[in-house]
Amino acid sequence: MNFWTKVAGLILRNRYLVLVLVAAFTAFLATQMKYMKFSYTEANLLPENHEANIEYNQFLKIFGEEGNLIILAVKDTTLFTPEKFNAWNDLTKEIDASNEVAFSVSIADVQELKADRKNRKFVLEPLLNKTPTTQKEVSAIKKQLFENLPFYDNLLYNKKTGTVQTAIYINKKIVNTPVRRDFVFNTLIPTIKKFEKEHNLQVHVSGMPYIRTLNSQNIQDEILWFVVGALLITAVIFFFFFRSYRATFITLLVVMIGVTWAFGFIGLFGYEITVLTALIPPLIIVIGVPNAIFLINKYQQEVKKHGNQAKSLQRVISKVGNATLMTNITTASGFATFIFVKSELLQQFGVLASINIISIFVLALLIIPIIYSFMPLPKKKHLNHLEKKWIDTIVKWMEKMVRHNRIAIYITAVIFIIFGIIGIYQIRVSGSLIEDMPKGTQFYKDIKFFEKEFGGIMPLEIFIDTKKEKGVMKLSTLKKMEEINEIIESFPELSKPISITNLVKYSKQAYYLGNPKYYQLPTSQEQSYIFAYTKNSNNNSKMLTNFVDSTGRYARITTFMKDVGTDKMTIIQDRLNAVIAKEFPSDKFDVHLTGKALVFLKGTNYLINNLILSLSLAILLIALFMAWMFRSYQMILISLIPNMLPLLITAGLMGFIGIPIKPSTILVFSIAFGISVDDTIHFLAKYRQELQANNWRIKKSVYSALRETGVSMFYTSIVLFFGFLVFTVSSFGGTIALGGLVSVTLLFAMVSNLLLLPSLLLSFEKKITNKKVFKEPSMKIFPPKENKEEEAE
Template sequence: MHKIFSFGFWNSIARLILRNRITIIVMIGVTTFLLSTQWKNMRFSYTEANLMPDDHDVNIKYTDFLNKFGEEGNLILLGVQDSALFTPEKFKAWNKLTDKLESYPEVDHIISPASLQELKKLEDPKRFEMQPALEEDPDSLQLKQFENKLFTELPFYENLVYSSHSNTIQSALYLNKELVNTKARKVFVLEELDPLINEFEEKYDIDVRVSGMPYIRTLNSQNIVDEIGLFILAALMVTSLIFFFFFRSVRATLISMFTVCIGVMWAFGVIGLLHYEITILTALIPPLIIVIGIPNCIFLINKYQQEIKKHGNQAKSLQRVITKVGNATLMTNVTTASGFATFILTDSQLLREFGVVASINILAIFVLSLLIIPVIYSYLKPPKDRHLKHLTKRWIGGFVNWMEKMVRHHRIAIYITSVALLAASIIGIYTIRISGSILEDMPQSTQFFKDVKFFEREFDGVMPLEILVDTKRPKGVLKLSTLKRIDELEQFIQDIPELSKPLSVTRLVKYSKQAYYNGNPKYYQLPTSQERNFIMPYAKNLGSQEGLMQSYVDSTGQYARITTFMQDVGTEKMESIEEDLIPQINKIFPEERYEVSLTGKALLFQKGTNYLVRNLIISLGLAIFLIALLMAWMFRSFRMILISLVPNLLPLLVTAGMMGFLGVPIKPSTILVFSIAFGISVDDTIHFLAKYRQELKANNWKIKRSVYAALRETGVSMFYTSIVLFFGFSVFMISSFGGTVALGGLVSATLLFAMLANLLLLPSLLLSLERSIANKNVLKEPAMKIIEEDESEPEQEEKVQSN
């Protein structure tokens, strides 16, 4: 019953396709056009990807912080390590540059040496006032005096305008908080800021370093955009060259390229239709569709050419392509899509979107392959003998003979090698580390990455780590006891090498005491209770000046903000810093009087990475379980499921071991490897086992003959597709992103191991365990025919051909 239904179903599909060729062409054309109209909805991410759900405790704390103080990642830094800047011509030019930048609506305000303000004490009436620290048109002597004063007498500006490590100075551009996460930021950075900086550098021969989270995010996202086209072109070029090498047919190559190009257009259309952002993950989908779509084309075209070579009847060949390969190709695409679809079940929006788009488009490329290839070939003349020569190439025959020889005579060697690899992999797995580094995956050859390292050396980091202090009462921040606690915590933070000198309201309070004592830097400290009474009359108007107070204390005076900048450290170091900070915070700020929380983009990314890694491990487990269920349904044999999982899990363990030995950390980009590779590699297992079962029935359940027949029949196609996948995924190694390079290299290696495991280990296991698995009770009639037998075909084929 299953057999009749399955065969009849695929014959109906064949008749439907071959009888409605014009309709199918029009439908594909209309669908492609409609999806192309959705391209305009594609948008590139202007914020960091949120790796955790909105209701996660870490996100709730961060949102609470933003509600009180606004966007914290709005700072762009311009750094110069050149004493020549303090010469009249160049200092004036720098002043002009910062004035020009401040005129843009995207820039809220700038703190720069050229426009530096100094806090002064005035007597009539008693007040503090911010006044220019330098005259408008200073001469060489005045600039020299100002440079000396800046580095020795103005500790308020340490790590804000000048470095405590050297004579490096910086200007801080605070972007408009309303515009920092919009397209306006990208336009400002790429079309205004960068050209102005380049012009200044060329004209005055001064090296300007640029960094800060908005700048890093903008250039990073632009690199992603630039690489999408590069990946697509490289994937098309590599796969077409390999395809042509195998088939030696320009026509077959062009048909396959046309098919996957339509698939890429559909992929962009689906992203636009769903209004998803282009992230570093969704940017991988178009080239993934090419790499996964080409094996479909190989199976279909290879079968068509085999049929033409066998009997020369084109109509019969096209019918058999659909009926005999359609089912197997459908199931392999379903298993691959299932591997990606498990990401949908995670709580991460980033992964969910990737899973939705990838799984939809993998099934779409299957449909396109099944429709386009038979329809186009039906209008073309049958291939000539020279196009079929690849089917009988000696080196392919030699490869098949080598596999058969290994399985027949060297099974013990195969098992010993497998066990040795497994043991070595387990050792390697124990050395793997988890990385939560924001910069690790970024292009390390770019200037903006080198600039990040420059600011880490000079200013101890660019990634903000925020501490929110809730005093639980209005105006509680400005109480001297609270200020002393904040100062004590800041002293502790300064002793952590990976963190910069903090910024908080205490700086302003210390500066007011220094100003009260006529600018003497030795008085840059918190006032005593008695001094506070003297200083208060002068400080009444201080909070309204230049927004200094509002940046670090909310309008009610209940909440204070302590900002420190962090070097790019991994997850382990970040957790160590957190473990040191939290007990100290609890000690300094009693829980009954204060509520203190850590937040900021640096912490958010580190927590998000850990969360994402956990979700990816769960999704891998789900992928293995889901695919095992699919295979249980297809083969209806529990023992066969266990045997089939061994050659697919071993390559994953080998790859994990390689990551440990090579020092490649577990991070979002590398953990993806396992789900992608497992979903693809299991396809070969399905092809092999389906053919093996068919051969068992044809050879009266004779194991050896069936295994070797299945190996010879499927080995060539498995080799072809694995090579295409290997080089196709290797394309990602041309990326400038470390994570994408690792993804490409690791998936390629895993798929190569998987091919060898499916061609050597799987048949060896079938032969060694023949007594327990090769009987009619174990291998029951499957729920679905993966590969159709030849019996009962003539009658069906006559109907197709008569149509």
């Protein structure tokens, strides 16, 4: 009695105990779902000890969270009428009154810096001494702001377009917590909507805290749709193939328990729900249904053959269990390679995916035979699908192609290889923070609005360490910073920079009675008496005190980026670093670029390099697995070619239709490879069994294996194709691309495994298939045919 026969007996003899244990573990994992939490920060794709992370953490230690700015803007000439102008200012005051807001900067908060000659100091006087009631007063305020206060240009207004904006600085302590979400949905959005309705003005809202909140909500909303969509579409396809409500119900029960386990494991491990981990539950549905197809299909074949239920159930476990385990192990291995990538985000995805794939296999193997054991035998109508003529026609066509048109198959494969290679050279790399965000949403349109009006919303920081206290306020240091500012302003992809130099230039303008032509850095002669005024002043702008630390050693220059690609960002970095190297010698200064957007861009490049390593590891791992399983190293090449070809075609397709390599799309290759190898294992395992049964007659064995496995491979591939296609209804560009590309890759993989693989086996039969080379497998995938009844199978 072999191992799987013992397993079958153990499961079926203890079916009540097994069901109780499954129910108990499901209940336990269901209780862990309450610990699931959504991510409130951008995905950090770099390891903690990466240089970019170390620099960013140093910046955060000095200046705190930089992504705490929410901006509101209105582009409407009617804003500068008394009623709407005052309502706009009242809106800011209402939002500012919230505990979650640290402070705000709006037109109502504008302070004019003026020189107090008598006391030799600067004083701040509000631009709005009183609430304006006439059009004349509002026009005067607008003129003063737009023409005489360049300090606020691109900060509170766009001089060229007349757009006005308000800066809301969220309390740094709550930026990366659920409190931020509550503030955005319960306070900010309702207040703005009320204002828009009452005053017929469109308010554009953006900033990283706002974008992250709405993006997280979109992920949360889509999980339910993905799960329901995957369940619905796989159920419909399954029923179309099997025409059995009973089989469909059992399959849905298995995958729904699998989804419960998937959510439970997320909570149990304390992982956050991100764009990637949100894919796990629907992924388990899509991968779980093919397990059910193999098991139920085998059960119905056995019932049709001899009508003995106990014997049928025992053979389902003993004969299909090992093959299904092997396919699930290879699939899990493809995902498990992400664990070796030095990115916490992908490590979590790899852990969850691999554990849940093995879990759904265990659930299918336990639940399906046990539930069928309580049910009457399937009726004849439930078995009719085993003799469908259209399926038989497809299998006969495949056999005909392999038998008579192998040269055409090889020529087609070579054409696709050439296509893929040409396409690969056209693939671009993307490291954008917002490229995958839902294009149809208002918050995405607002991002584009702010890019056009104010130069972007993603903060890019230049962190300056002068290595000595009060080093920032030296005129020589300020002039070096101004050189950086001028370079930043030369890039259309970057906004006007904000730093301590803005305040110093404003101080000189104030010293010269507010004349805007003096908005510039002081000369060395002017420095002493202008700085003397500064020392006597105690009321600098709240916002700009954030740009120099309390010791005067550290400074920051903040600019905001548009949604630029990796190539453009590399050019910007190189030019900025060249100026930094020239102006700030490394022996006296420590200066580097940082900020969330830059860390994400660097993370993308780092991730791509690591995922190429991950894919290579997956290929190597599965190749070694194949070699060990079939004990034939010549079989490695034969088994890998049909699975590498679809990856090459997909990569070429990405190049031709302009889908970039990015964190979401790079996953396609590891996922598709891990799943597509399943078909190869099923085919080769059956082929090995047929060789033994047919006394090593190769051609007969190949065609028998094709007929035997072709139907199941076709069924499972169709389920997988439409299952992954569910992801294309996502509003996230990366998820759409992932779903579409995996679907296409698996479709190519099915055709490749059903046409190219048997063709290769026949063409190289003498070299790779003989008793000396193609030995007895280290692990029996299918048991040998035992008797004449089995031969008829």
